[in-house]
Amino acid sequence: MMNKDIKSYFPILNQDVNGHRLAYLDSAATSQKPVQVIEAIKAYYEFDNSNVHRGVHTLGNRATDKYEGAREKVRKFINAQSTQEIIFTRGTTTALNTVAASYGRANVAEGDEIVITQMEHHSNIIPWQQLAKEKKATLKYIELEADGTISLEKVRATITPQTKIVSVSMASNVLGTINPIKEIAQIAHANGAVMVADGAQAAPHMKIDVQDLDVDFLGFSGHKMCGPTGIGVLYGKKEHLEKMEPIEFGGEMIDFVGLYDSTWKELPWKFEGGTPIIAGAIGLGAAIDFLTEIGLDNIAEHEHKLVGYAMDQLETIDGLKIFGPRDPMKRCGLVTFNLDDVHPHDVATVLDMNGIAIRAGHHCAQPLMKCLQQVATARASFYLYNTEEDIDRLVAGLRSAKEYFGDVF
Numbered sequence: 132m133m134n135k136d137i138k139s140y141f142p143i144l145n146q147d148v149n150g151h152r153l154a155y156l157d158s159a160a161t162s163q164k165p166v167q168v169i170e171a172i173k174a175y176y177e178f179d180n181s182n183v184h185r186g187v188h189t190l191g192n193r194a195t196d197k198y199e200g201a202r203e204k205v206r207k208f209i210n211a212q213s214t215q216e217i218i219f220t221r222g223t224t225t226a227l228n229t230v231a232a233s234y235g236r237a238n239v240a241e242g243d244e245i246v247i248t249q250m251e252h253h254s255n256i257i258p259w260q261q262l263a264k265e266k267k268a269t270l271k272y273i274e275l276e277a278d279g280t281i282s283l284e285k286v287r288a289t290i291t292p293q294t295k296i297v298s299v300s301m302a303s304n305v306l307g308t309i310n311p312i313k314e315i316a317q318i319a320h321a322n323g324a325v326m327v328a329d330g331a332q333a334a335p336h337m338k339i340d341v342q343d344l345d346v347d348f349l350g351f352s353g354h355k356m357c358g359p360t361g362i363g364v365l366y367g368k369k370e371h372l373e374k375m376e377p378i379e380f381g382g383e384m385i386d387f388v389g390l391y392d393s394t395w396k397e398l399p400w401k402f403e404g405g406t407p408i409i410a411g412a413i414g415l416g417a418a419i420d421f422l423t424e425i426g427l428d429n430i431a432e433h434e435h436k437l438v439g440y441a442m443d444q445l446e447t448i449d450g451l452k453i454f455g456p457r458d459p460m461k462r463c464g465l466v467t468f469n470l471d472d473v474h475p476h477d478v479a480t481v482l483d484m485n486g487i488a489i490r491a492g493h494h495c496a497q498p499l500m501k502c503l504q505q506v507a508t509a510r511a512s513f514y515l516y517n518t519e520e521d522i523d524r525l526v527a528g529l530r531s532a533k534e535y536f537g538d539v540f
Contacts (some may be wrong), residue, residue, distance in 0.1 A: 137425070138516045140165040144329045151486025154521040159304050159465050159512035160411040160490050161354045162335060164418075166371070168357055171417035172410050183338040183409055184383065198409050200431065201397070201471075203415030205364055208419045210340040215369055215398040219412050222363035223331040226253040226350025227298070229365055230327055231258035231401065234348070235296060238325075241267040244294040246324070248273045248281060248310075249502045250303045250341040253495045259298060268295075275502065279306035279362045286318050294324040301333035305496045305510065306455030307462030309333075320345070325371070331355055336434055336463050337429045341366055353411060358418035362411030365402070372398050379404035430515050434464030437513045437522065441466050444526045446534065448533065452501055465512035467494075470529065473536045475509040487525055 138144055141163045142451040146153050155163060175197065181190035183198045203215045211217060220226045235258075239245065245259045249272050263270040273289045274283055281299075290297060302309050316326035325347035330339060335356035341349055348371070353362040367375075377384055382405040382457060386394040393475040405472050422430065439459035446453055450471030470478055475491035482489055490510045493500045499504065511525055 135518060138518075140167065140421075142166060142169070144516060148486040148488070149484050154487045154517075154524050156511040156513065156517065156521060157419070157488045157490050158335075158355070158514035158517075159332060159510065161360065162357050162514055163357050163516065164359065164414075165357055165421050167380040167421050168359065168414050168417045169301050172359060172414045175410050175413050180410075183407055185393060189290050194409060197413050197416070198407060201412040201419075204416045204419045208339075208423070209334075209364075209366060209480075210342055210365055212342065213369060216366055216372065218365040218367070218372075218402045219351070219408055220363045220365050221361055221408070222352040222354070223252075223329060223350040224363075225253055226348075226363055226365035227327070227329060228258045229378055230348045230350075230367070231262045231297075234325070234367075234371060235259075235262040236265070237375065239263075239266045239268050241293050242293065243268045244271055244291060246271045246273060246294050246297045246319075247291050248299055249275055250306055250308065250496065251298075251300055252304055252329065252331065252497050253317045253497070255298055255300060255327075256498065259296070262448065267302060269293075273299075278457065279308050280461065281308070281310050281315075283311065283314055286315055288412070290322050290324060292322050294319070294322050296327060297324050298327035298329065300329040300331070301339075302336070302463040302500075303496075304332050304465070305456070305467050305494050305499055305508065307465045307467070308455055308488055309461055309463055312346065316345050316347075332371065332465075335422070335430075336427075337431045347369070347371055353415040356415075356418055357421055359411050359414040362415050363407045364415075367439050369398065372402070375402075377401050381405060383407055412414055423514060428511045433515060434513055435459050437517060437519070438462060438464050438466060441511065441513070441525070442520060443521045445529070448526065448529055450533065451529065454505075454508065459460075464514065464517075465510055467508045469505060469508050470533060473532060475507045476511045477536065478529065481535060482525070482528045485524070485528045485531070489525070 179193040181194040183195040205217050206214045319326045327348040328346040330349050330351035334351035349366040354360040384404045385400050386396050454467045479491035
């Protein structure tokens, strides 16, 4: 298991909430930030704050070095071939929307197909819905297995030579399912389609090698992997990005502007309109340093053990139903569940009274909720700073909630 001292790097966890020590079990929504990331952002604003690329003064040069240094850290983190393939965005949502609006509009025509799954986050559904409507294309869904996994047989049955884009989450933010992205990419490419991977729930928790996976595009967010909010990444193969048009214009991305025509900078800056997210990128770079030092394989092993322990303990509670695959090796570090006759929001409220933070609702996955025949669910999600003690408190809190609402009704 992970060294318990790791929790000491996260100042926010050293507090009481509602008279109880905080047990933060909502990292799938956003992770907490280690002091190394907080200090990196603070140091930038205290000593280096300046706009990048444009100035010749010392502060501008220092800020540029840190900003572009962060890009190289991202490149190495996902094993991209070049920093030209690393675009800083506001997050995964912006990354996926950029692919849909730029690559999608140029390459999808009437009668073409876009393939996604029923487990996708809204950010990996709505851009494709809008593109399909605009282009009169067909949006198709890979059906899920009963345990919330994807079978490659159904992938092969759904993707056809008419398919132009396949977009699938690497790990589900509800079911926890880790999807076979490499194999899906092979099937997509065999049919002439590009593969888009939503890495929001994967990048914080497991090693990603874009060259091994052979995905064409990948998006992920800094705030879920110990980095700050407002920063994310779009990775794209250079061969695609070079042909794509920007969707935001002005500021950083311009080369020459005339009265009636303009030209753009080369990759990656042509997709980074306006003032870049400088402090966010520096914070993300510090988060990558932190995670790399601990080791993504160690983090994944820790989470698999935690989620296995959590499911074992949760299954001892009568009337509790867990969604997603039972095998902890097939899921990332989260467990989504419901308690009979108790609304998830009520469960979350009672737990919060005991200092335990979980998420309740549809988790930005309403089509999946419909598939599961649930209005909402409760979700406990784990990260490198969580322990079995946190899970013990969750289970005790759920037993209390069950007793409380049992007495009420």
